[in-house]
Amino acid sequence: MSDVIGIPNPPPGTCLPWEKITEDYGPPVGDEALLKGQWEELDALAYLYLWWWVQR
Numbered sequence: 665m666s667d668v669i670g671i672p673n674p675p676p677g678t679c680l681p682w683e684k685i686t687e688d689y690g691p692p693v694g695d696e697a698l699l700k701g702q703w704e705e706l707d708a709l710a711y712l713y714l715w716w717w718v719q720r
Contacts (some may be wrong), residue, residue, distance in 0.1 A: 679710050 674681050682700050686692070692699045 677711055678704075678707050679714065680707060682707075 674684075682703055685703060
């Protein structure tokens with residue numbers, strides 16, 4: 665349903681997946697594995713923070 669109206673349906677535990685970031689901004693300059701790891705950690709924390717606020 666959400667794909668029909670253009671809302672992305674990210675995998676569980678993520679807010680904005682790495683693939684979407686590279687699609688929007690292009691390939692990163694530098695060590696992609698390092699940047700991807702840092703992004704996924706930050707994204708997981710953002711997801712946890714949002715989940716915690718919704719569950720209150």
